Amino acid sequence: MTTIIKPALIARCAAMLCLSLLLSACGSDPAPTPTTAPAPTTAPPPTATTAPAPTTAPPPTTAPPPTTPPEPTAMPEPTQEAASDGPPAFQMPPPTMTMLADGVYHYFGFFTSSLVVVANDQVLTTDPSNPMRAQSLKDEIAKLTDAPVTTIALTHEHYDHVGGTGVFPDAKVVCQWNCTAAFALTALGDVPEVDETFDDFMEIAVGDKRVQLHYLGPGDGDATTIIYMPEEQIVVTSDMYEPRALTHKNWVDDKNFVGTRRILNTINGWNLKHAINAHSPGTDLVDLRENVEYYNDLYDAVRAAVDEAIAQAGGASFGAYGLFDTLPGTLQLDKYKDWDNYDTSFPRHIQRMLLGIYHGD
Numbered sequence: 001m002t003t004i005i006k007p008a009l010i011a012r013c014a015a016m017l018c019l020s021l022l023l024s025a026c027g028s029d030p031a032p033t034p035t036t037a038p039a040p041t042t043a044p045p046p047t048a049t050t051a052p053a054p055t056t057a058p059p060p061t062t063a064p065p066p067t068t069p070p071e072p073t074a075m076p077e078p079t080q081e082a083a084s085d086g087p088p089a090f091q092m093p094p095p096t097m098t099m100l101a102d103g104v105y106h107y108f109g110f111f112t113s114s115l116v117v118v119a120n121d122q123v124l125t126t127d128p129s130n131p132m133r134a135q136s137l138k139d140e141i142a143k144l145t146d147a148p149v150t151t152i153a154l155t156h157e158h159y160d161h162v163g164g165t166g167v168f169p170d171a172k173v174v175c176q177w178n179c180t181a182a183f184a185l186t187a188l189g190d191v192p193e194v195d196e197t198f199d200d201f202m203e204i205a206v207g208d209k210r211v212q213l214h215y216l217g218p219g220d221g222d223a224t225t226i227i228y229m230p231e232e233q234i235v236v237t238s239d240m241y242e243p244r245a246l247t248h249k250n251w252v253d254d255k256n257f258v259g260t261r262r263i264l265n266t267i268n269g270w271n272l273k274h275a276i277n278a279h280s281p282g283t284d285l286v287d288l289r290e291n292v293e294y295y296n297d298l299y300d301a302v303r304a305a306v307d308e309a310i311a312q313a314g315g316a317s318f319g320a321y322g323l324f325d326t327l328p329g330t331l332q333l334d335k336y337k338d339w340d341n342y343d344t345s346f347p348r349h350i351q352r353m354l355l356g357i358y359h360g361d
């Protein structure tokens with residue numbers, strides 16, 4: 001199989017949602033064909049014999065520096081034509097399909113990632129996003145195999161990831177149980193018909209390959225699903241982190257910062273060769289490890305301030321109330337000042353982490 005790597009293009013969820021709104025015009029009409037993928041009642045460790053415990057993960061400070069200059073973290077400027085009578089025209093970069101292991105690919109198109117797992121007679125993929133992107137994903141998969149997409153696993157419930165499932169009429173749609181309640185509230189349409197849900201863990205066989213779905217608690221959204229292929233040592237996360245960029249302030253309200261930190265620390269302890277994230281074409285583990293370090297540093301700094309404030313109040317939790325007004329304006333983590341969105345969004349990260357530590361949300 002060919003490996004195509006295009007120049008790096010980074011986008012944020014903000015851009016994706018805008019694009020989804022622009023590009024999603026038709027509703028889904030899935031006609032799923034259920035297949036069996038029994039879900040264990042308990043979640044085994046990602047790899048029972050080889051995955052080290054999260055506590056044995058290399059400390060973030062040992063993460064090697066990137067060997068290449070940081071990828072651009074700003075939203076690529078879309079091609080804009082002077083349009084006095086309409087919105088600017090977007091020119092999408094062509095999609096890429098990069099082989100990560102035998103039969104396992106990373107599709108990156110419309111600024112969003114999908115995992116593609118190919119077997120003789122079936123294909124699993126993730127997050128079609130919207131009908132236009134889903135058709136592009138389908139077209140690129142057709143270059144790899146004649147087999148139909150039989151399973152779509154959703155990484156979480158957010159609208160910019162879950163549309164377009166109707167483009168794959170042979171696929172069953174799988175998501176973590178929490179997505180069903182969220183889909184009942186979704187206002188923008190193109191909500192997938194969910195064929196199978198799981199609570200904490202599900203393993204899907206795609207030929208001789210194992211694709212595991214792990215629910216490790218809320219991260220970005222409530223149905224946050226971590227996809228892991230233990231033999232291939234590939235993990236897929238969605239909207240959890242970006243290379244050398246803070247999640248933009250407009251998109252942090254549905255991100256559980258304490259949960260995101262915990263999830264990233266957990267998966268960083270797994271055996272990994274590639275880490276696919278939602279909105280960048282790279283799969284380098286350094287991106288994951290730098291973000292583990294960021295979330296740990298943010299947690300430690302905010303937690304220290306909370307502990308000190310409560311101690312000064314004689315142990316009363318209300319001693320931390322004032323921090324909601326003061327800490328976002330005073331705390332700095334100079335190490336991350338060159339990350340994209342730091343200037344605009346770091347105070348909101350402080351607020352969200354503070355609330356997470358204080359309220360668990």
Ligand SMILES: [Zn+2]
Nearest residue numbers: 158220221239
């Ligand atoms: Zn999201």
